[in-house]
Amino acid sequence: MGRTIKIDPVSRIEGHAHITLHLDDAGNIDDAKFHLTQFRGFEKFCEGRPFPEMPALTARTCGICPVSHLVASSKACDHLLSVTIPPTAANLRRVMNLAQLIQSHALSYFHLSSADLLLGMDADPKSRNLFGLLKVDPQLAKDGIRLRQIGQTIIEMLGGKKIHPGWMVPGGVSGPLSEESRTTMLAMIPEGLDIAGRTFESFKDLIGKFPEEIDHFGNFPTMFLSLITPTGGLEHYDGFFRIKDAEGKIVQDRVPLEECQRIIGEAVEPYSYMKFPYYLPMGYPDGIYRVGPLARLNNCDFCGTKQADQALDEFRALQHDRPVSSSFHFHFARLVEIIFGLERMKELLESPHILDTRVRARARGNNDEGIGVAEAPRGTLIHHYKTDDEGLITWANLIIATGHNNLAMNRGIKQAAEYFVDGNDLQEGMLNRVEAVIRCYDPCLSCASHAFGQMPLRIELHDCQGNVVDQIVREG
Amino acid sequence: MTHPPVASNPGPKVRVVTLKIDDHDVGARETDSILEIAHANGIRIPALCYLDGLSTWGACRLCMVEIEGVSKPVSACSTTASEGMKITTNSERLKRYRRMILELLFAERNHVCSVCVSNGHCELQDLAAECGMDHVRVPYRNATYNIDSSHDLFRVDHNRCVVCTRCVRVCDEIEGAHTWDVMGRGVNCQVITDLNQPWGDSQSCTSCGKCVQVCPTGALVKKGTAAGEMEKHDDFVPYLAQMRKRQ
Numbered sequence: 001m002g003r004t005i006k007i008d009p010v011s012r013i014e015g016h017a018h019i020t021l022h023l024d025d026a027g028n029i030d031d032a033k034f035h036l037t038q039f040r041g042f043e044k045f046c047e048g049r050p051f052p053e054m055p056a057l058t059a060r061t062c063g064i065c066p067v068s069h070l071v072a073s074s075k076a077c078d079h080l081l082s083v084t085i086p087p088t089a090a091n092l093r094r095v096m097n098l099a100q101l102i103q104s105h106a107l108s109y110f111h112l113s114s115a116d117l118l119l120g121m122d123a124d125p126k127s128r129n130l131f132g133l134l135k136v137d138p139q140l141a142k143d144g145i146r147l148r149q150i151g152q153t154i155i156e157m158l159g160g161k162k163i164h165p166g167w168m169v170p171g172g173v174s175g176p177l178s179e180e181s182r183t184t185m186l187a188m189i190p191e192g193l194d195i196a197g198r199t200f201e202s203f204k205d206l207i208g209k210f211p212e213e214i215d216h217f218g219n220f221p222t223m224f225l226s227l228i229t230p231t232g233g234l235e236h237y238d239g240f241f242r243i244k245d246a247e248g249k250i251v252q253d254r255v256p257l258e259e260c261q262r263i264i265g266e267a268v269e270p271y272s273y274m275k276f277p278y279y280l281p282m283g284y285p286d287g288i289y290r291v292g293p294l295a296r297l298n299n300c301d302f303c304g305t306k307q308a309d310q311a312l313d314e315f316r317a318l319q320h321d322r323p324v325s326s327s328f329h330f331h332f333a334r335l336v337e338i339i340f341g342l343e344r345m346k347e348l349l350e351s352p353h354i355l356d357t358r359v360r361a362r363a364r365g366n367n368d369e370g371i372g373v374a375e376a377p378r379g380t381l382i383h384h385y386k387t388d389d390e391g392l393i394t395w396a397n398l399i400i401a402t403g404h405n406n407l408a409m410n411r412g413i414k415q416a417a418e419y420f421v422d423g424n425d426l427q428e429g430m431l432n433r434v435e436a437v438i439r440c441y442d443p444c445l446s447c448a449s450h451a452f453g454q455m456p457l458r459i460e461l462h463d464c465q466g467n468v469v470d471q472i473v474r475e476g
Numbered sequence: 477m478t479h480p481p482v483a484s485n486p487g488p489k490v491r492v493v494t495l496k497i498d499d500h501d502v503g504a505r506e507t508d509s510i511l512e513i514a515h516a517n518g519i520r521i522p523a524l525c526y527l528d529g530l531s532t533w534g535a536c537r538l539c540m541v542e543i544e545g546v547s548k549p550v551s552a553c554s555t556t557a558s559e560g561m562k563i564t565t566n567s568e569r570l571k572r573y574r575r576m577i578l579e580l581l582f583a584e585r586n587h588v589c590s591v592c593v594s595n596g597h598c599e600l601q602d603l604a605a606e607c608g609m610d611h612v613r614v615p616y617r618n619a620t621y622n623i624d625s626s627h628d629l630f631r632v633d634h635n636r637c638v639v640c641t642r643c644v645r646v647c648d649e650i651e652g653a654h655t656w657d658v659m660g661r662g663v664n665c666q667v668i669t670d671l672n673q674p675w676g677d678s679q680s681c682t683s684c685g686k687c688v689q690v691c692p693t694g695a696l697v698k699k700g701t702a703a704g705e706m707e708k709h710d711d712f713v714p715y716l717a718q719m720r721k722r723q
């Protein structure tokens with residue numbers, strides 16, 4: 001008798017979703033699907049609004065990644081204004097974007113995933129969380145909280161607010177950086193780098209314990225999409241698109257950001273509200289690619305800062321002859337990016353013009369179509385707007401970082417389920433592994449559905465008629 | 477506007493009266509409104525449609541006060557003082573009414589402060605805070621009003637308009653252009669430019685921007701402002717009004 005197992009909601013991710021595992025008569029995995037069940041239609045709200053409101057408006061898509069939306073939206077508005085913003089403004093936006101990267105990666109690694117890694121995938125779910133972590137490794141838990149706080153503090157100092165700072169505006173930023181804030185920010189960076197360094201070292205000791213997870217947590221060939229600097233370096237704010245294939249061959253390079261529609265298509269599936277972007281020239285679903293920290297490190301030729309470049313060498317050593325293919329190594333890539341973020345932020349804050357007061361270009365809407373692209377912690381984020389002659393939004397489309405990974409997440413849970421789940425003897429640890437695959441990608445479903453959501457988890461086994469035959473429920 | 481400023485235009489022979497506002501003994505000219513007397517004596521009465529220097533409109537009713545011996549509250553901006561009046565500005569009943577008025581204003585159109593260009597510099601928002609209106613008990617109408625962005629410099633977003641008519645009065649009484657007027661009734665009431673033509677096509681508008689500066693909310697704004705960036709300055713109004721009178 002064929003059956004379905006449902007994991008609902010998936011826990012320790014940002015948003016609300018569930019997983020169904022479909023079993024065949026013999027109890028083996030037949031298929032697996034990741035369902036996003038909420039929908040807000042944020043793009044519709046934006047229609048008719050004046051475009052300068054878009055950064056603040058779209059930042060409300062999400063309480064987790066508002067800064068990423070501010071960056072992409074402000075850039076789309078710069079495009080509508082047809083201006084080149086003052087270099088200091090661009091650098092200040094970069095600082096905020098990196099601060100967001102650091103705090104978000106810290107949240108993902110320390111708060112959401114390290115419990116699995118330290119306590120084990122089969123540990124009692126009651127203690128397999130941040131509180132359990134505090135008991136076994138209080139230093140790591142404290143480090144995570146502190147690192148996150150460093151990122152949050154920098155965001156707050158720039159934007160005046162931790163969660164929804166309104167300081168990034170069309171044409172630049174609304175105010176310059178003060179000497180005093182710069183000094184305070186710079187003073188936190190060595191501590192951040194200490195934490196990042198020791199976490200990276202301890203993580204490398206841990207990964208030896210997870211050979212099976214590394215092999216089966218979304219370990220398959222896909223392309224990778226990310227931004228790169230004009231010289232091929234790691235980039236989070238601007239630059240060009242690069243796409244590499246699973247063998248490491250560059251498929252597309254130096255694609256201008258405004259040309260995203262030439263390389264990215266979006267498909268929809270009836271079982272999820274999250275769209276399925278794919279590499280357009282290869283069609284759907286063959287054009288599967290991954291974005292985010294794993295893709296960025298696979299794609300770039302170098303990071304461009306000292307410690308991060310050393311860490312990048314170690315990342316490359318995970319898989320010598322080709323890009324790193326296991327989604328388990330998103331964690332590894334995240335830790336490398338935290339190091340990079342801190343080093344790069346230091347460079348930017350120490351650069352001679354960072355205190356310049358010219359931080360905004362003024363213009364009216366000069367284009368009726370604007371595209372803004374940036375790397376959010378979870379991957380490439382695209383805001384695309386069209387306006388009428390008077391600057392009111394007539395159409396908006398947001399391609400969300402998490403969405404790009406949708407195909408890969410679905411394939412990843414199937415692979416993990418096939419390997420770890422025995423439908424005839426359902427164990428919590430098996431299902432936790434399936435969920436942990438999703439956590440590797442650190443999806444933000446709040447963004448992906450443009451929907452509000454909080455979460456806990458339910459896993460259901462269905463027979464082939466769709467009747468629930470078994471279930472595991474736990475609170476979020 | 478045809479009617480002259482009601483309360484702030486004393487004739488040659490005005491009598492002086494004494495009255496009590498919230499237990500303060502105050503003296504005033506009998507042509508002064510209760511609101512003016514209170515403000516001159518440092519007693520705060522919430523007000524929205526009133527603006528010093530413009531004619532009195534008396535539409536919002538936020539300034540209502542109680543007069544001893546009068547059963548219904550009266551609007552302080554449009555009621556003149558008389559000898560021996562005993563006025564209460566802040567009873568529980570008045571507080572309740574003011575909160576209700578504000579709730580109705582918030583529910584009528586779309587006030588999502590967090591993404592509004594006037595966030596942090598809005599009189600409606602400040603009044604809500606002052607009067608303790610922390611939530612709205614009537615259902616939001618969620619109606620969509622239009623936005624006219626056709627003017628080169630300014631924009632009107634009727635979603636944020638409270639129909640206080642300050643823009644209408646300043647344009648007529650101070651600038652002398654009378655570009656703005658009022659059309660429709662009830663929830664469909666809205667301010668219009670010329671004969672309900674796009675603002676950008678207006679023949680009468682001089683683009684002086686006075687209406688933008690006196691608008692208490694995010695309804696009239698300078699173009700290009702992002703969330704929270706629209707700060708307004710209406711202190712020029714009483715000064716210009718004085719200058720007009722001298723002529």
Ligand code: SF4
Nearest residue numbers: 587589592598693694
């Ligand atoms: S006009 Fe004032 S009350 Fe209305 S949304 Fe804007 S800030 Fe809020």
Ligand code: SF4
Nearest residue numbers: 637638640641643691
């Ligand atoms: S546009 Fe502003 S000033 Fe004019 S009536 Fe509306 S709220 Fe009042």
Ligand code: FES
Nearest residue numbers: 534536537539553
């Ligand atoms: S201020 Fe008196 S009625 Fe509006």
Ligand SMILES: [Fe+2]
Nearest residue numbers: 062065444447
């Ligand atoms: Fe998000």
